[in-house]
Amino acid sequence: MCEDDHGTGMGRRALFVTGAAAALTLGTVSFSEGPTAEAADNQETRTVRGTLPTGSPDFVYLPVDVPEGVREIHVAYTYDRPSVPAGTPGNALDIGIFDERGTELGGKGFRGWSGGARSEFFLRADDATPGYIPGRIRPGTWHIALGPYTVAPQGLTYEVTITLTHGAQSETPKPVYPPSRAVGRGRAWYRGDCHLHSWYSDGRRTPAEIAALARAAGLDFINSSDHNTHSSHAHWADQAGDDLLIMTGEEVTTRNGHVVALGTDPGTFIDWRYRARDNRWARFAQQIRRAGGLVVPAHPHATCVGCGWKFGFGEADAVEVWNGPYTPDDEVTLAEWDNTLVASVREGHGRWLPAMGNSDAHRDPDAVGSPQTVVLADDLTREAVQEGLRAGRSYVAESKNVSLAFTASGSRGEHAGIGERLRVDRDTPVTVRLEVRGAPRCTVRFITDQGVLFTSDPLPVTGSGTAEWRTTPAYAAYVRAELRHEAAAGPVPGALAAFTNPIFLGGA
Structure with a gap:
C-alpha cells in the first residue's frame, strides 16, 4: 500500500474552472504498469489523505493514472465528522468518478455518482456498484470526484483508498430498457408518481420493490429519478408491464436546487455541476428536452442545504408544487405557483406553468404514490403522458382514493376542463x-386570480360530494380547486388532500 498526504492548504492544489463552478484538482495518484511481485491477488492499492477548509469549491478532483490491464477499480473513502455548534452544518462529503474521457461539463466521462449514500464503490466491464456505470476499464487518467457538500468550521479531513485489480475483462452486457408504452384505456385519467429514488442513488428500495408499491398505490406510470446518475435505467425493464408504464429520468441535484428530468430517453445523463450564477442551466434544460424529457423543478422551497430552487422558472415545463407529506414549504410553493398564474393572465401571453405532485419516496416509511399526479392523456405512453402534463390537464391527489372531476361551463353549453x-x-x-x-370531511375551495372566493361546508363522512360556484370571466380570469383536510387550529388552512390545475375563463 502506498500513502500520499495532500496537506491542508489550497496553495498545494491547482485551481481551475471546468466550464461552470471553480474546482480543485489534487496531485495525480500513479500505479505501476502491471502487478508487482508484492501485489496480492493482482491488486495494488494507494491511499490519499488531506483536509479541505471551509470555503472549498463545490468539487475536488483526484486524478488517478490507470495503466493497461486493469479489470476493476475499487474506491473507498472516509472523512471526519467533528461536533459543531448548534445551527452550524457539519461535514458531508459526496463522491463519484469520471473515466479517461475527462471531467468536462456535459462531457462523456461520467461513470457514476453515489453522493453521500455509500462509503465505497467498484466498476468493472460487466458490473458496478448501484449508481455507477459498468463498462471497460480503459487506460488513462481517471478522476475521483469529491463533493464537499458542507464543511465544518474545523475543516474536513478525508481519506481515499484506490485499489486496482489487474486481469482480463469480461464483456459489458447490452442494456435493456423499459418500453415507452403500456396497455392503456385510450383517452383517460392516468395516475403517476414521477419523483422516486431507488438504491441506485440514496434510496433503499430495489426497482422491484418500487414497482410493487406503485401497483399497490394504484399508479399507471412512474418515472425513475435517482440523484445525478442514470445507472438505474437498465434495471427497470423487467418491472414494467401492461399495467405499469416506467419512464426513465434523473433528479439533477445542483447546489442551487433540484430538477426532475422527466421521461428522458433511456441512457441519458444530465450534468449537475453548476450553480445559478454560472449561467449554464439553460443549456442543460435544453438537453433534457432534446432527450425527450420534461423540465420539472422539484420541491422549490425545501429547506435542506442546496435544495431551494434558484434558477427561475423560465425553462420549466411544470413545477413540483407538492412533494411527499404536505408541509409548510409545500404551502409556500403552492402560493408562489398561484402567483405565476396571476402573472400569466396579467401579461396575456398565454403561457402558464402547470403544477405536479410526487412522493419523492426513498425508503420505508415513505409512501410511493403519496401524492400522485392524475393526468388526462390520450393513451398510456411516454409521449401522451408528457403531453398531458405539459398542457396542465392534471390534478394532484394524496392517494388513489381521491378522485376529482372539475369543469366550467357557459350559458350556451360551452365547456372546459382542467x-x-x-x-x-x-x-x-x-x-x-x-x-x-x-x-371525507374535506372542504372545497375555489381560488381565482383574486384569491379564495368560495369555501364549501365539509364533505360528508362518505367522502363524496359536489360543489358549484358561479362567476364571470370579468370577475375571475381563472379558477382552480383545492380540497383541504380539517384545519388543526384557527384560520390556518388544513393540509391538502388534492388540488387542480386551473381552468382559464374568457375568450383570449
Missing part, C-alpha cells in the same frame, strides 16, 4: 363544478 380555456365573453355567466370522491 388545463383548458372556457372561451366565452367576459360578462357571460360561468358555472364552476367540482365532483369529489374519497375525501
Whole structure:
C-alpha cells in the first residue's frame, strides 16, 4: 500500500474552472504498469489523505493514472465528522468518478455518482456498484470526484483508498430498457408518481420493490429519478408491464436546487455541476428536452442545504408544487405557483406553468404514490403522458382514493376542463363544478386570480360530494380547486388532500 498526504492548504492544489463552478484538482495518484511481485491477488492499492477548509469549491478532483490491464477499480473513502455548534452544518462529503474521457461539463466521462449514500464503490466491464456505470476499464487518467457538500468550521479531513485489480475483462452486457408504452384505456385519467429514488442513488428500495408499491398505490406510470446518475435505467425493464408504464429520468441535484428530468430517453445523463450564477442551466434544460424529457423543478422551497430552487422558472415545463407529506414549504410553493398564474393572465401571453405532485419516496416509511399526479392523456405512453402534463390537464391527489372531476361551463353549453380555456365573453355567466370522491370531511375551495372566493361546508363522512360556484370571466380570469383536510387550529388552512390545475375563463 502506498500513502500520499495532500496537506491542508489550497496553495498545494491547482485551481481551475471546468466550464461552470471553480474546482480543485489534487496531485495525480500513479500505479505501476502491471502487478508487482508484492501485489496480492493482482491488486495494488494507494491511499490519499488531506483536509479541505471551509470555503472549498463545490468539487475536488483526484486524478488517478490507470495503466493497461486493469479489470476493476475499487474506491473507498472516509472523512471526519467533528461536533459543531448548534445551527452550524457539519461535514458531508459526496463522491463519484469520471473515466479517461475527462471531467468536462456535459462531457462523456461520467461513470457514476453515489453522493453521500455509500462509503465505497467498484466498476468493472460487466458490473458496478448501484449508481455507477459498468463498462471497460480503459487506460488513462481517471478522476475521483469529491463533493464537499458542507464543511465544518474545523475543516474536513478525508481519506481515499484506490485499489486496482489487474486481469482480463469480461464483456459489458447490452442494456435493456423499459418500453415507452403500456396497455392503456385510450383517452383517460392516468395516475403517476414521477419523483422516486431507488438504491441506485440514496434510496433503499430495489426497482422491484418500487414497482410493487406503485401497483399497490394504484399508479399507471412512474418515472425513475435517482440523484445525478442514470445507472438505474437498465434495471427497470423487467418491472414494467401492461399495467405499469416506467419512464426513465434523473433528479439533477445542483447546489442551487433540484430538477426532475422527466421521461428522458433511456441512457441519458444530465450534468449537475453548476450553480445559478454560472449561467449554464439553460443549456442543460435544453438537453433534457432534446432527450425527450420534461423540465420539472422539484420541491422549490425545501429547506435542506442546496435544495431551494434558484434558477427561475423560465425553462420549466411544470413545477413540483407538492412533494411527499404536505408541509409548510409545500404551502409556500403552492402560493408562489398561484402567483405565476396571476402573472400569466396579467401579461396575456398565454403561457402558464402547470403544477405536479410526487412522493419523492426513498425508503420505508415513505409512501410511493403519496401524492400522485392524475393526468388526462390520450393513451398510456411516454409521449401522451408528457403531453398531458405539459398542457396542465392534471390534478394532484394524496392517494388513489381521491378522485376529482372539475369543469366550467357557459350559458350556451360551452365547456372546459382542467388545463383548458372556457372561451366565452367576459360578462357571460360561468358555472364552476367540482365532483369529489374519497375525501371525507374535506372542504372545497375555489381560488381565482383574486384569491379564495368560495369555501364549501365539509364533505360528508362518505367522502363524496359536489360543489358549484358561479362567476364571470370579468370577475375571475381563472379558477382552480383545492380540497383541504380539517384545519388543526384557527384560520390556518388544513393540509391538502388534492388540488387542480386551473381552468382559464374568457375568450383570449
